[in-house]
Amino acid sequence: MLAVDKDSSDYLYRQVVDLISDNIESGALMPGDRLPSLRRMSHRIGVSIPTVRQAYVELERQRRVQSRPQSGFYVRGLPTNELVRPSPAFRRSARPIPVIGRSLMDRVYDGLYTPGVVPFGIANPCMVKPAAKALHRTMKRIMARAQERSLAYAPTLGEAGLRRQIAYRYLDTVGGKIDPDNICITNGGQEALLLALQAVAGKGDVIAVESPTYHGLLELIDSLGMLAIEVETCPEEGISLSALRKTLEAHPVKACMFATTLSNPLGVSMPEEMRQELVEMLEAHGVVLIEDDVYGDLLFDGHRPKPAEFYSRSGSVLTCGSFSKTIAPGYRIGWLIAGQYIDQIVQLKRSFSCSSGLLQQLTLSEFLATGDYDRYLKTLRPELQCNAERMSAMVAQHFPRETRTSKPVGGSVIWLELPEKVDSEMLFDLAIEAGISIAPGLIFSPCNRYRNFIRLSFGHPWSRQIEEGIEWLGRNVAAIAAGN
Numbered sequence: 001m002l003a004v005d006k007d008s009s010d011y012l013y014r015q016v017v018d019l020i021s022d023n024i025e026s027g028a029l030m031p032g033d034r035l036p037s038l039r040r041m042s043h044r045i046g047v048s049i050p051t052v053r054q055a056y057v058e059l060e061r062q063r064r065v066q067s068r069p070q071s072g073f074y075v076r077g078l079p080t081n082e083l084v085r086p087s088p089a090f091r092r093s094a095r096p097i098p099v100i101g102r103s104l105m106d107r108v109y110d111g112l113y114t115p116g117v118v119p120f121g122i123a124n125p126c127m128v129k130p131a132a133k134a135l136h137r138t139m140k141r142i143m144a145r146a147q148e149r150s151l152a153y154a155p156t157l158g159e160a161g162l163r164r165q166i167a168y169r170y171l172d173t174v175g176g177k178i179d180p181d182n183i184c185i186t187n188g189g190q191e192a193l194l195l196a197l198q199a200v201a202g203k204g205d206v207i208a209v210e211s212p213t214y215h216g217l218l219e220l221i222d223s224l225g226m227l228a229i230e231v232e233t234c235p236e237e238g239i240s241l242s243a244l245r246k247t248l249e250a251h252p253v254k255a256c257m258f259a260t261t262l263s264n265p266l267g268v269s270m271p272e273e274m275r276q277e278l279v280e281m282l283e284a285h286g287v288v289l290i291e292d293d294v295y296g297d298l299l300f301d302g303h304r305p306k307p308a309e310f311y312s313r314s315g316s317v318l319t320c321g322s323f324s325k326t327i328a329p330g331y332r333i334g335w336l337i338a339g340q341y342i343d344q345i346v347q348l349k350r351s352f353s354c355s356s357g358l359l360q361q362l363t364l365s366e367f368l369a370t371g372d373y374d375r376y377l378k379t380l381r382p383e384l385q386c387n388a389e390r391m392s393a394m395v396a397q398h399f400p401r402e403t404r405t406s407k408p409v410g411g412s413v414i415w416l417e418l419p420e421k422v423d424s425e426m427l428f429d430l431a432i433e434a435g436i437s438i439a440p441g442l443i444f445s446p447c448n449r450y451r452n453f454i455r456l457s458f459g460h461p462w463s464r465q466i467e468e469g470i471e472w473l474g475r476n477v478a479a480i481a482a483g484n
């Protein structure tokens with residue numbers, strides 16, 4: 001049968017609308033898929049380009065597809081209002097506590113490195129489209145040019161060219177000025193967080209974290225003998241400023257560790273006006289902010305909000321960045337904008353790790369300078385967005401109806417609230433046995449909240465194995481929820 005019937009009394013554009021809608025309903029076109037270009041579609045089904053355009057515009061009006069500038073038309077995921085977001089963190093107020101649950105974190109990490117597992121447990125966005133060839137080419141050029149110098153120690157503060165490139169990116173993307181000599185290159189974002197925490201706090205101090213928060217922060221707080229206090233978040237804006245105010249009034253908080261852009265696991269970003277309010281509130285209380293900004297470049301819409309750093313008057317905000325999420329986790333290159341703590345940071349960096357790998361720094365510096373980094377990000381973000389929409393659609397299809405799903409605006413993870421009966425630790429054990437890794441909700445809280453939550457990563461090339469993994473999880477969550 002022909003796709004369109006020119007003898008039918010139905011308008012041709014309506015027939016094209018029906019054709020695309022049928023394909024979406026049958027699953028032949030998935031959320032995130034790009035529709036054929038106007039020219040290609042017109043050629044394929046033998047109708048004019050204006051007719052195809054009229055059909056695509058109608059599908060956009062019906063909110064079934066979305067046009068993206070200079071890119072084309074894409075099948076939409078579920079409209080935001082059809083996704084019920086996970087419930088806010090908790091209603092009871094929290095108190096400072098030592099972190100528990102390190103042994104479950106160990107098991108989660110072991111699971112990640114088991115060969116062949118479906119890797120839903122690791123947040124590794126750039127692996128959706130690895131830039132290995134381009135980076136290797138750059139590194140080869142650097143090795144040929146730098147000769148023996150590429151084997152040398154880097155300065156403790158980091159290679160000057162890379163620090164200048166990082167400072168220039170802040171100027172270029174958010175119009176903010178950073179002194180390259182206030183940037184210390186680190187072994188990934190994790191070392192930046194560690195150095196910052198050690199510079200501003202000591203054993204027994206109270207550190208405020210978002211609830212839920214990135215488990216790596218909790219491991220640091222625990223390793224340094226500090227106490228964590230959770231602050232409530234809201235699923236649209238991240239940290240709740242009113243909850244934070246109450247916490248600051250009631251407890252002797254030394255520092256806050258918050259992700260302002262794309263918190264992990266919620267995947268939300270704090271609006272810019274709230275960042276200013278946050279910094280003013282903390283400065284009024286004499287509390288330091290350690291800002292985790294490792295996902296800053298990965299908002300789907302490409303707009304990079306100003307880090308809280310730029311609202312600080314006193315230099316009491318330290319911002320941690322990294323190239324792990326955007327280009328090469330194995331290079332272990334991150335950075336710390338150290339504010340007034342730069343001297344302590346340099347001493348700490350020298351005593352712990354001397355400096356970070358020079359060859360990786362020279363390679364990244366060149367990758368940024370040539371514009372390759374920005375070009376790569378432009379291809380990475382739509383890929384991640386497409387996967388986010390596919391994963392949300394599959395969760396909606398295969399998980400029990402009561403499941404609530406976050407609506408990430410960037411990055412590579414979604415956060416799911418499962419029916420109450422589901423214990424995420426038990427689900428983790430079952431899934432690992434079936435060759436699937438997940439991040440159980442318990443590890444995102446210092447006191448094992450979020451028992452019926454999980455975090456899933458969509459930062460991998462989409463494949464049948466990924467789809468089967470989601471189907472498996474959905475089936476098993478449904479069985480546990482039904483008491484089977």
Ligand SMILES: Cc1ncc(COP(=O)(O)O)c(C=O)c1O
Nearest residue numbers: 188189190214264294322324334
């Ligand atoms: C929120 C957050 N901060 C920091 C890090 C650590 O980054 P890196 O791999 O650069 O050490 C991660 C890594 O998962 C993360 O998710």
